[in-house]
Amino acid sequence: MEYQYHEINHMIKNLSCFFDVVRLVDPIHCHRIEVDQGITRKQKKCYEVWNKSDRCENCISYQAYQQQKRLTKFELLNDEIYFVISTPLQIRLADDSLYSCVLEMVVKNSNKILMGHLKNNDYFENIILYEKKLYEDALTQVYNRRFYAEKSFCYGYYNDRHEIIFIVTDLKGFKQINDQYGHIVGDTILYETAQLISRTIRKQDYVIRMGGDEFLIILDHSDEEGARRVIDEIKEKSCHELIYDHVEKKHVILNFGMAYDADFDGSDESIKKLYYEADQNMYHDKKINLK
Incomplete structure (x- = not known):
C-alpha cells in the first residue's frame, strides 16, 4: 500500500479507535518512526514495548516487510495475550521519494468475537475504507x-x-x-x-x-x-x-x-x-x- 506522508498521521489517529497500539516501525533497524515532511527515527527500539532487549525471534513486522504482505501473530506479555497485525507500507514523502516501513496494530485479546473479525482478511481493508469514505466527497472523490x-x-x-x-x-x-x-x-x-x-x-x-x-x-x-x-x-x-x-x-x-x-x-x-x-x-x- 502507498500513502502520502500527510495521510499517515491522520490514518493512525483513526485506527487508534480500534486498536490499543498503532505505530510505524522500521523493522530493519528496529526503530519506531514518525512521519512529517520526512522520517524521524525514535531512540527507543520497537521491541522495547514487549519488554525485550533485542529483536523478537519471531518478528512479524520484519517478516511482513520481507514478504511484502500483511501478517498476524499472537504475543504474550505479562500473562496477557495480544494480537498483532503487521502491514507493509510505502510512504510518499514531501520530496517525492518512497519510504518503506511497516504499520503495526496491536489489540489485547479480551474479546473472542473481535479476534475473529481481526483474523478476517477483510477487517483491515474495511477500517481503511471506512476512514477513507469518512473524509471523501462521494461525488467528486476528493476531500470533503x-x-x-x-x-x-x-x-x-x-x-x-x-x-x-x-x-x-x-x-x-x-x-x-x-x-x-x-x-x-x-x-x-x-x-x-x-x-x-x-x-x-x-x-x-x-x-x-x-x-x-x-x-x-x-x-x-x-x-x-x-x-x-x-x-x-x-x-x-x-x-x-x-x-x-x-x-x-x-x-x-x-x-x-x-x-x-x-x-x-x-x-x-x-x-x-x-x-x-x-x-x-x-x-x-x-x-x-x-x-
Whole structure:
C-alpha cells in the first residue's frame, strides 16, 4: 500500500479507535518512526514495548516487510495475550521519494468475537475504507468539508511553521449549466473539475469540496508565484478538458481567489483568516469574469 506522508498521521489517529497500539516501525533497524515532511527515527527500539532487549525471534513486522504482505501473530506479555497485525507500507514523502516501513496494530485479546473479525482478511481493508469514505466527497472523490472542519491538513504545522497557499475556486454560471443541461451534466462537470485539479496539484497538496461548486485548494510549502502557475495551468487545461457542450464548444470557466501565509501555524484563527481572504479574492475575480 502507498500513502502520502500527510495521510499517515491522520490514518493512525483513526485506527487508534480500534486498536490499543498503532505505530510505524522500521523493522530493519528496529526503530519506531514518525512521519512529517520526512522520517524521524525514535531512540527507543520497537521491541522495547514487549519488554525485550533485542529483536523478537519471531518478528512479524520484519517478516511482513520481507514478504511484502500483511501478517498476524499472537504475543504474550505479562500473562496477557495480544494480537498483532503487521502491514507493509510505502510512504510518499514531501520530496517525492518512497519510504518503506511497516504499520503495526496491536489489540489485547479480551474479546473472542473481535479476534475473529481481526483474523478476517477483510477487517483491515474495511477500517481503511471506512476512514477513507469518512473524509471523501462521494461525488467528486476528493476531500470533503469534514476533512477541512477537523483541520486534518494541519498535521506537522504546530512544530514546523511554513508557507501555505489557500485557493478558493468555483464554476462560473454553474446554476445556469445545471438548469439548461441537467443535473447529470452538472454532476459530471463537478467530478471532472475536481479530478483535473487533483491531477494538476502536487501529491502533498489538497483539494477539498467545500460544498456545491466551490473547492478549496491547499498548496503546502508554496508561494504566490507557485500558486499562480497552478491557477494558470488549471485554466489552460479547463479549456480543453472541461467541455460540456461540444456543439457550441462551451467549456467550464473557473473563478479563483488566493491567500498566502508565510508562517502558517495551523491555528483556527489563521485558517479562518486565509479562507476568508481567498474567498473574498475569488468574488473579486468573479466580478471581473462577469464583464
